[in-house]
Amino acid sequence: MYTNVKFVVVDDDKLIRDFVASVLMFSVNREVRSFSNGFLAWDYIEAPDNADIIVSDVDMPEMTGFELLAKIKKNCPEKKCIIMSGDPGNETTAKRLGADGFLAKPFSVDDLFNIVETFVVQHN
Secondary structure, X not given: OOOOOOEEEEOOOHHHXXXXXXXXXXXXXXXXXXXXXXXXXXXXXXXXXXXXXXXXXXXXXXXXXXXXXXXXXXXOOOOEEEEEXXXXXXXXXXXXXXXXXXXXXXXXXXXXXXXXXXXXXXXO
């Protein structure tokens, strides 16, 4: 059904990263790549066929989610980016930088399903 969509999850908090990756794997029955910071994720994401939808936290070491978002939108604008943050005030900055969606932490499984489903349906 959604087998051609490739996901990347980026968060330095292992519990959140693993939770989001598990939910995505369950919801789309697809492998999800995950990374602990934006720098590692960018090395993977910049390849043309490695990722379609990126779910990234804002506050991370080495490269923030905002820095990663800016790189993605500049170099790979077709990729969808969902930004996560515990600070709801970051939504404005995320949207200004081109984020396609925003998840305020803490979020529910339903919140994650709903936002991802929107972009998976658009992609197909």
